[in-house]
Amino acid sequence: MARLLLVDDDPSLLRALQIGLKARGHEVVAVRSAQEGIDQCALFQPDVVLLDLGLPDIDGVEVVRRVREWSMTSILVLSAADDDVRKVTALDAGADDYLTKPFSMAELEARVRVALRHRVVHSVEPGTSILELGRLRVDLASRSVVLDGVEVELTAREFDLLAYLMRHAGKVCTHQMILHDVWGTGYGQESHYLRVYVNRLRRKLHDDRATLIRTSPGVGYQYLGE
């Protein structure tokens, strides 16, 4: 189904994930160090990288940064310490999503699915102005939003926020990233703005169960489009 690269220094976790993911039909390469991981990103050309943040040789966040310099592959960060700061740093550095250890295979599989689905979005040709993701169709040029064939009225800021999340579909966008890119360079700490605007968007888009826009508590928002 997909090409997955596993980077983790715990051999037993690596083995369990490898067995499980292979049995689910994925092609898997597993390595135990960051350097091997970076090399395999180039050699194996994975669709999704599952990267542990606490690697012995190079810090996980640094690995994300290095890979992002030349590769747009999805990076799913596995963090053992559930401390938000490291997760957010990794996401800001370019990671797409994160999972906190321990996690079930079902959770992992779901995240891998999201990453694979939205990998397509990144490959949308630069010239097109229309984003169509799941039930939503957004025209960036005429600034119109159509949900299940019905036009939705959005304010300018709401539209910008939605367009931003959709352009980064599948990626967990941190509060700081969104505020900085949508509100402007002077913003970054005002995460309460986001709560208000995301709530309004969800109301207008009838996203009661937050399946269109997912909240990562304390971290940011992710466009799922389901």
Next chain:
Amino acid sequence: MHYPYATPMYRWRSLGRFQRGLVSFCFTLLVLGVILMRLRSHLGIATTALVLVIPVLVGVVSGGFAIGVLGALVGFVVYDFFFIPPYYTLNVGAASNWIALIVYGIVVLVVARVVVRLQAATEEAIRQGNDFRSLAEISQMLIVERGRDELLTEVTRALVETFGFATAAVLMPDGEGLSVLASAGVALTDIEIARILPSSGRVGGLVIDTAERAVPLYVRTLLSVSGVAGLLVVRPGEEHARNREVIAALGGAIALAVRQSELRVRLVHSEMLEERDRWRRALVSSISHDLRTPLAAMKASISNLRDSSLELCESDRNELLETIETRTDHLTRLVTNILNMSRIEAEALEPHLELYAVSDLVSDALLSISGEECCQRVCMDLPIDLPLVRVDHALLSQALSNLIENALRHSKGTGQVVVRARASESSVTVSVRDFGPGVPSHRRQDIFYMFEKDPTSEGAGLGLALAQSYLALHESEIVLDDAPGGGAIFSFTLPNARLLGEHRE
């Protein structure tokens, strides 16, 4: 041999001030008198009078004003008797001789007075200079950073030594009342202390007369920002009934220094709290990481096995089950270690010593490290005739398994680990050797600290620290050596239990 009191200098110093003045007066008068007698016919009586002022001046300088008065009288008589004609009678003769005699008397008295005043002023200046220097020295002493008690001890000693006080003491609040915190010189009696303590409703005075000794005690309150910090009590020395200003000046400085040292203690305390806080955070984050890592592997394995839609081959299934087992063992050891760590911290770990064979301890240690692969890598070199040791079974096999686990981790790949025991006459030495890179010299101390770990290894940084603590409970310790041909050897020595037994009987 040298007897200081046999020297003329010592005898001179041992005389009183008046006596010294008298001797110098008489000696000078004698010498000058003899010379003047020889020259009497050539000199006028006015010249003689001027020369005779000198002995009185000499006497006054060393003996004070009393010698001046005495000298004036004696000089008067000597002048009249030997140098005013008719000689060798007290008759004065001509009226001009009377005038010379009276003028001599007045001049001598006035000069004596002036000299005495001048001398007193000079002495005062010298004394004040000395006081000033001593004050400066003590103030310097107060600036240096040190503990409050040490500081006060030194200050009271300096007060006694440099200012010549008989007693200097500092009293500080201690629970209900005041207690003597530092004291130098003659100790304060209980009665005196009781008198110093201001009873409720009475304001403590500056001077308290103690009836028994009739020597006043000066009491100065040490005021600091937070209120009364304590009392400085001084008993003046016999010579110096002065120095109230000194006490006043020092009181403030001492109070400041006390306050400063208290603040320093508080600062150190709060820095310690901060450090402990940092350490705790590091500990929680480290424990959380180390607990979650095996849990992640277990959860992934279990969710794979439970997923009925997955078609796993027999060997994969076995591998997942083995992962769960080894990780469970790992987690069990980790939890045991963490619990023991908190017991050791709380000093609640009591070893239950009993007789065991070293080989049993080693095999029990290996049992807790599961995984066939791991156990195959451990070579045992245990002689059959090893004496028994008296140890706590749980703690010692835990210490051994921590050492073996550490060695396995650092013998890269499939490297071997050698567990070896050797008996000497009185003891048994157990060692665990790995074939890893060895321990660099700058980390030899650190690796036995909690949460000190090689950043490239997956250990929790607990094993060696705890093993060391367990051995400490057996009054032994782990020694680290370089192995010949690379790798590290961790060893510890326990007394031969048989000898312990004989020793007891």
